[in-house]
Amino acid sequence: MVENHHLKPATTEERRIYYREEWNVEEIPDFIKNSLDKREFGFDHLGRGPNDRYRVFGSLDLLRKFLRYRTPFAAYSSVAFYEKPRRRDGWIKSELVFDVDAKDIPLRKCNCKGVCEVCLNQAQEIVCSLMDILEGDLGLNDIHVIYSGRGYHLRVLDESVMKMSSEVRGQIVKYIIGAEVPQSEYAGDGMTYKLEHFSLPFGYPQVFTERVKYAILHITESTEIDGVNNKLLKDVIKYCKYINDDEWGLFRGKVGPIRYQRLIKGIASLNMGWVDAKVSIDLKRILRLPSSLHSMVSMKCMEVNNLENFDPFRDAVPRFVYERK
Amino acid sequence: MVSVAFINPLSVEGRQVVREMGNLDSFREENGDIINVVIHTRSQDISDEESIPHNYLDLAVKRLEWYIKKRNDPNFDYNKYSFLFNYKITRFDVISFYLLCQAVGVKFGPNSRESRAMVESQGKLMESRLSEFSRIDREELIKKILDSLLNDERVKWTFFEDILSSHKLKLEDLVMDHGNIILNKEDFIESFSSKIQHRDPDKIYNMMIGDKIKELIMNRMIMQKTEDYIYKVHQKSRREIEPNPILLELAEKVSNVLSESFTSYGYKVGVNGEVKAAPLNSNAFPPCVKLVLEGMKSGGRNDAIILFFTPFVSYARLYPDVFRKNVTVKVSDVDPNLSVVQNEILPLVYGAAEQCTPPLFEDQPQEKVNINAKLGFGMHTTVDLKHEGESIWYTPMSCEKVKLHLPSLCKPDKTCKRIGNPLSYYIRKLWESGETNGDHEGNEE
Ligand code: SF4
Numbered sequence: 001m002v003e004n005h006h007l008k009p010a011t012t013e014e015r016r017i018y019y020r021e022e023w024n025v026e027e028i029p030d031f032i033k034n035s036l037d038k039r040e041f042g043f044d045h046l047g048r049g050p051n052d053r054y055r056v057f058g059s060l061d062l063l064r065k066f067l068r069y070r071t072p073f074a075a076y077s078s079v080a081f082y083e084k085p086r087r088r089d090g091w092i093k094s095e096l097v098f099d100v101d102a103k104d105i106p107l108r109k110c111n112c113k114g115v116c117e118v119c120l121n122q123a124q125e126i127v128c129s130l131m132d133i134l135e136g137d138l139g140l141n142d143i144h145v146i147y148s149g150r151g152y153h154l155r156v157l158d159e160s161v162m163k164m165s166s167e168v169r170g171q172i173v174k175y176i177i178g179a180e181v182p183q184s185e186y187a188g189d190g191m192t193y194k195l196e197h198f199s200l201p202f203g204y205p206q207v208f209t210e211r212v213k214y215a216i217l218h219i220t221e222s223t224e225i226d227g228v229n230n231k232l233l234k235d236v237i238k239y240c241k242y243i244n245d246d247e248w249g250l251f252r253g254k255v256g257p258i259r260y261q262r263l264i265k266g267i268a269s270l271n272m273g274w275v276d277a278k279v280s281i282d283l284k285r286i287l288r289l290p291s292s293l294h295s296m297v298s299m300k301c302m303e304v305n306n307l308e309n310f311d312p313f314r315d316a317v318p319r320f321v322y323e324r325k
Numbered sequence: 326m327v328s329v330a331f332i333n334p335l336s337v338e339g340r341q342v343v344r345e346m347g348n349l350d351s352f353r354e355e356n357g358d359i360i361n362v363v364i365h366t367r368s369q370d371i372s373d374e375e376s377i378p379h380n381y382l383d384l385a386v387k388r389l390e391w392y393i394k395k396r397n398d399p400n401f402d403y404n405k406y407s408f409l410f411n412y413k414i415t416r417f418d419v420i421s422f423y424l425l426c427q428a429v430g431v432k433f434g435p436n437s438r439e440s441r442a443m444v445e446s447q448g449k450l451m452e453s454r455l456s457e458f459s460r461i462d463r464e465e466l467i468k469k470i471l472d473s474l475l476n477d478e479r480v481k482w483t484f485f486e487d488i489l490s491s492h493k494l495k496l497e498d499l500v501m502d503h504g505n506i507i508l509n510k511e512d513f514i515e516s517f518s519s520k521i522q523h524r525d526p527d528k529i530y531n532m533m534i535g536d537k538i539k540e541l542i543m544n545r546m547i548m549q550k551t552e553d554y555i556y557k558v559h560q561k562s563r564r565e566i567e568p569n570p571i572l573l574e575l576a577e578k579v580s581n582v583l584s585e586s587f588t589s590y591g592y593k594v595g596v597n598g599e600v601k602a603a604p605l606n607s608n609a610f611p612p613c614v615k616l617v618l619e620g621m622k623s624g625g626r627n628d629a630i631i632l633f634f635t636p637f638v639s640y641a642r643l644y645p646d647v648f649r650k651n652v653t654v655k656v657s658d659v660d661p662n663l664s665v666v667q668n669e670i671l672p673l674v675y676g677a678a679e680q681c682t683p684p685l686f687e688d689q690p691q692e693k694v695n696i697n698a699k700l701g702f703g704m705h706t707t708v709d710l711k712h713e714g715e716s717i718w719y720t721p722m723s724c725e726k727v728k729l730h731l732p733s734l735c736k737p738d739k740t741c742k743r744i745g746n747p748l749s750y751y752i753r754k755l756w757e758s759g760e761t762n763g764d765h766e767g768n769e770e
């Protein structure tokens with residue numbers, strides 16, 4: 001285990017040590033290796049953004065050599081598959097991705113400037129629950145979790161979604177993060193019934209309920225939520241034990257129905273922050289290459305096979321960090 | 326029994342009707358059978374000769390007019406269109422549906438306001454027609470139609486890719502279990518009854534799914550098929566020589582119906598009401614634009630100024646009617662010597678950039694180039710007519726896009742409920758305050 005203050009940028013020398021002595025090309029996940037010649041690669045050599053783009057590698061060995069000798073600051077590959085990746089032309093399909101950056105998530109329990117164990121843990125929880133919905137509701141398979149160095153990428157290679165448009169991807173994002181308050185009035189037999197999201201334990205209302213629960217249990221006095229004033233914030237904290245026990249009706253009663261409505265509306269808009277939606281709707285993004293080094297924080301970007309047992313501070317720290325003074 | 330073609334003209338039954346239809350030229354001629362059905366429809370207003378269609382062309386026009394008037398005309402008289410809800414009209418109605426689609430497809434194509442109106446009117450017409458049936462009949466019709474639309478009992482949500490993509494359907498509207506859409510009570514009970522406590526799963530099913538989702542899916546699928554059909558006609562017509570004059574005549578009439586009273590993107594304009602370019606009124610700006618003016622924090626600064634604000638102010642100032650006009654223009658078409666761009670738009674954009682913390686151009690002066698690019702002047706450091714056209718004049722982001730790209734900007738107020746684009750918000754506000762130059766006939770709520 002390393003302490004946070006070791007997460008400082010890697011020096012050029014350390015990058016060299018990493019790529020020449022520790023890194024192994026075989027650690028690139030199969031889902032990338034199998035489609036190597038269809039993807040665009042991009043590199044950041046100087047730490048000023050990935051300016052070296054439109055790279056294509058005909059074989060794994062060429063990629064291996066490139067990384068060994070150039071030891072870039074950062075390496076990326078496209079989520080898109082192209083007929084002509086060198087020109088980013090002839091788009092075939094793209095992975096569906098969700099980017100959860102621990103630095104940017106709402107309701108962070110820590111106050112760290114970059115990332116730390118606390119917020120990374122939170123990111124991990126979110127990723128788990130997003131996975132549940134992708135599988136349980138949407139029935140998607142072939143989902144890979146990548147530790148990015150500062151958070152997680154969920155990369156879906158299920159063929160049934162890879163050709164989908166940005167619009168549909170946008171809808172998926174909004175669904176899984178709970179970006180909208182579900183309707184609460186339902187008509188049937190000429191009558192209108194009121195049913196709050198928490199009394200419907202399936203479908204989108206359930207997704208939303210889980211998000212609201214998470215939010216309420218993580219709210220602190222300094223949290224900022226649209227339309228929620230200090231008084232309401234205090235009451236939410238005061239009564240949050242009811243949510244812990246899933247006593248939603250009681251909680252809503254204590255807070256009052258109008259203020260409850262205001263609260264969940266605010267939470268819905270806060271939910272937009274769980275993932276970076278821009279990444280999900282961009283069919284031509286490049287994402288950090290698993291196995292490569294995140295030089296800014298000196299951590300490995302890597303595929304995570306067992307999310308529950310994954311600890312970035314144990315599993316994603318390159319050897320050279322331990323040798324630092 | 327009612328034919329499913331009454332609801333779905335694109336069904337096998339509907340297509341059968343079209344196959345039997347006669348020569349296009351006869352469609353202008355007075356048709357006694359049509360008149361007969363119309364005047365024998367219960368509650369049909371026959372006092373006014375104008376409201377009785379005499380031939381197929383009339384009927385087609387009325388079919389669309391019903392929808393447009395219903396939306397916009399405060400004095401809309403339902404009884405003038407009762408015949409549309411008489412199932413005996415089916416045969417003629419189906420033919421007029423195809424005529425409309427063909428006319429729109431040939432003349433305007435799939436991305437036109439005419440096409441949009443046609444598709445929406447079909448959706449509304451199906452909805453209204455179904456609501457007039459008894460519950461049992463309605464259920465049966467929906468079931469029949471859905472069965473033919475969905476070949477399989479088990480439908481995955483991915484099957485609805487196109488209606489999700491065009492936002493005709495929201496993913497949240499569907500109830501799913503491992504990718505399958507739950508439509509039948511048996512499936513619902515099997516998937517969820519164990520989770521439902523203190524309530525009767527049967528009842529919950531009826532409320533949440535029942536016929537509602539089925540009807541919604543059916544409706545949206547047929548709307549999509551209508552759109553697809555218009556697209557097909559359009560593609561085909563481009564390969565053919567002369568379109569039939571009857572179709573062109575009908576297209577003209579359709580266009581007139583829309584211009585007379587058209588609602589687009591939720592804002593209303595009167596008879597031929599144009600929204601003309603005029604100096605900006607910041608009081609009418611939507612909440613998202615006001616927020617940008619207040620200054621952005623570093624995250625999202627670039628996108629907010631370049632992708633969001635620049636297109637918004639430039640169109641709001643120079644070409645607010647962009648979404649109604651269905652023609653793309655260049656900045657110089659509306660600001661020939663670029664004086665408005667230089668004296669009003671760029672200063673406003675730069676001002677907003679200055680408000681950011683840190684000011685945008687301080688650390689990223691190169692972004693000025695991107696602003697010029699979004700105005701259509703290519704990647705250059707100045708706006709110059711000789712570079713115009715090297716890039717396109719970026720149209721304003723829709724609210725949907727804002728919510729995805731720049732979620733922190735969207736703080737919707739009451740007016741936002743009625744619009745889909747910040748620009749429409751602006752126009753609506755102007756209009757409400759009586760500031761547009763259009764003719765303000767129409768209903769003001
Ligand atoms: S709904 Fe649209 S116009 Fe209103 S604040 Fe959001 S983005 Fe702006």
Ligand SMILES: [Zn+2]
Pocket residue numbers: 108110111112113114115116117118119120
């Ligand atoms: Zn932290």
